[in-house]
Amino acid sequence: MGDLEKWRDEFPILARTVYLISNSLGAMPRRAAQNLSAYAEAWATRGVRAWEERWWEMPLEVGNKIARIVGAPDGSVSMHENVTTAHLVALSCEGPSGTRRRIVCSAMDFPSMIYLFRAQEANGFELKVVPGADDLTVDTARLLDTIDESTAVVAFSHVLFRTSRIMEAMAIARRAREVGATVILDTCQSAGIIPVDVTSLGVDFAVGGCLKWLCGGPGAAFLYTRPDRLKSARPSVTGWLSRSAPFAFDIGPDDVPRADAMRMMNGTPSIPAYYAALAGLDIIAEIGVDAIRAKSRRMTARLLALVDTHSAEGFSSAAPRDPERLAGTVAIDVPDAPLVARTSASASASRRTSTTRWTRSIASSPKPRRSSRSGIMPRHRYGRSSLDAAVRSIGHRDFARNDWPRARQTPEPREVPDKREDADEDHELGAVAHARLRQHVPHQPERRLRPADGPHRSVKVPTLVSLAFGRRLHPR
Numbered sequence: 001m002g003d004l005e006k007w008r009d010e011f012p013i014l015a016r017t018v019y020l021i022s023n024s025l026g027a028m029p030r031r032a033a034q035n036l037s038a039y040a041e042a043w044a045t046r047g048v049r050a051w052e053e054r055w056w057e058m059p060l061e062v063g064n065k066i067a068r069i070v071g072a073p074d075g076s077v078s079m080h081e082n083v084t085t086a087h088l089v090a091l092s093c094e095g096p097s098g099t100r101r102r103i104v105c106s107a108m109d110f111p112s113m114i115y116l117f118r119a120q121e122a123n124g125f126e127l128k129v130v131p132g133a134d135d136l137t138v139d140t141a142r143l144l145d146t147i148d149e150s151t152a153v154v155a156f157s158h159v160l161f162r163t164s165r166i167m168e169a170m171a172i173a174r175r176a177r178e179v180g181a182t183v184i185l186d187t188c189q190s191a192g193i194i195p196v197d198v199t200s201l202g203v204d205f206a207v208g209g210c211l212k213w214l215c216g217g218p219g220a221a222f223l224y225t226r227p228d229r230l231k232s233a234r235p236s237v238t239g240w241l242s243r244s245a246p247f248a249f250d251i252g253p254d255d256v257p258r259a260d261a262m263r264m265m266n267g268t269p270s271i272p273a274y275y276a277a278l279a280g281l282d283i284i285a286e287i288g289v290d291a292i293r294a295k296s297r298r299m300t301a302r303l304l305a306l307v308d309t310h311s312a313e314g315f316s317s318a319a320p321r322d323p324e325r326l327a328g329t330v331a332i333d334v335p336d337a338p339l340v341a342r343t344s345a346s347a348s349a350s351r352r353t354s355t356t357r358w359t360r361s362i363a364s365s366p367k368p369r370r371s372s373r374s375g376i377m378p379r380h381r382y383g384r385s386s387l388d389a390a391v392r393s394i395g396h397r398d399f400a401r402n403d404w405p406r407a408r409q410t411p412e413p414r415e416v417p418d419k420r421e422d423a424d425e426d427h428e429l430g431a432v433a434h435a436r437l438r439q440h441v442p443h444q445p446e447r448r449l450r451p452a453d454g455p456h457r458s459v460k461v462p463t464l465v466s467l468a469f470g471r472r473l474h475p476r
């Protein structure tokens with residue numbers, strides 16, 4: 001049993017699925033449920049007293065746990081509801097001035113940020129988006145050349161969400177410093193899966209979320225502010241949590257902001273999300289990111305080797321082949337990805353059907369590149385055999401021979417809006433080779449493929465297509 005195998009039991013979903021989608025939503029630790037029930041208990045029994053007993057300072061309690069994972073000192077990490085908001089708070093400390101008005105980012109950054117940065121043009125910023133390269137990465141030299149004295153802010157992803165490429169953060173941060181620009185580092189795809197040290201990188205701000213590799217669930221995102229910047233930070237997105245005497249309700253201009261990271265906060269924080277996030281942070285601190293990284297490297301290497309094994313069937317991956325540059329995700333392009341998604345979804349076996357015991361499932365990536373793709377995200381708690389099974393499943397000959405041709409005959413799905421509420425436990429528990437389509441796969445039963453001869457049952461197809469393979473598709 002590998003060193004990390006013992007942690008499997010801490011993640012209930014691993015008992016029923018091969019969960020490979022931590023780059024989207026990390027698996028829930030068992031202890032998160034206990035912590036959430038402690039939250040309910042505090043609310044039920046302590047009522048408003050819970051604020052002074054724990055809740056008010058809880059952003060710092062959680063922020064300090066994150067700080068230890070990302071190389072930040074205690075008191076430098078504040079909590080926010082999502083990464084976009086954390087970016088906004090950091091940006092709100094900056095302002096365009098004179099000829100220094102540019103925000104430099106890259107086309108490979110997460111789109112939510114680019115929407116936010118572009119919206120800052122209304123405040124006098126100018127946005128410069130460095131284009132992506134053909135291989136879905138960003139040319140570092142080109143990015144460095146773009147950063148000059150007109151740059152106010154350089155905002156970039158530590159790890160690119162499409163390819164899991166690790167950016168040359170040190171060089172980019174150094175260049176920004178040389179020209180006097182502020183750096184905001186997005187650690188959403190790096191914190192918890194590769195070593196991150198915001199102090200040695202010397203960035204002004206770092207943002208990230210607990211919901212992915214930190215296994216903390218949605219609603220808990222963070223912002224690191226370099227201690228020297230924190231002393232004078234005056235975010236324009238602010239509120240009473242940032243004040244040193246919030247209950248004085250003093251509205252005069254002289255009221256004093258807090259000296260620690262809560263200075264970067266604003267209104268009432270998302271307390272339940274903090275309870276949910278604690279377990280993952282504790283587990284990751286206990287395992288240590290170095291051990292996670294070592295295991296993850298072995299798993300990503302194995303997946304890439306399997307992709308190569310299936311290259312004749314048209315499998316490929318844009319993941320960097322240099323292990324030093326690859327973080328935790330291997331996104332696999334499969335031939336006819338939309339058809340795979342539709343077929344697999346419809347061929348999936350419901351937990352409630354007789355095929356249940358034959359169903360093995362794998363959850364993987366919703367991250368699209370230009371065309372549809374399936375992604376498989378290995379991380380530290382999966383055994384080699386389940387990874388192999390995952391890849392063999394999506395490359396299985398029967399699947400290719402029998403189901404893809406059949407899928408081709410099914411009508412193209414039309415575009416439908418997200419309907420997450422339609423997603424049921426089938427997809428949460430029964431997911432394989434998750435091919436996120438450019439067009440969403442519809443939920444209507446009549447659009448599902450119903451193989452005449454297989455043991456498969458149709459299941460609801462969630463908007464983010466999750467797939468489960470039935471017996472026939474599963475390698476023995």
Ligand SMILES: Cc1ncc(COP(=O)(O)O)c(C=O)c1O
Nearest residue numbers: 082083084110157161188189209
């Ligand atoms: C690099 C990166 N940044 C940010 C986000 C998410 O941002 P938010 O928490 O605002 O939804 C993601 C989500 O996948 C991401 O990959």
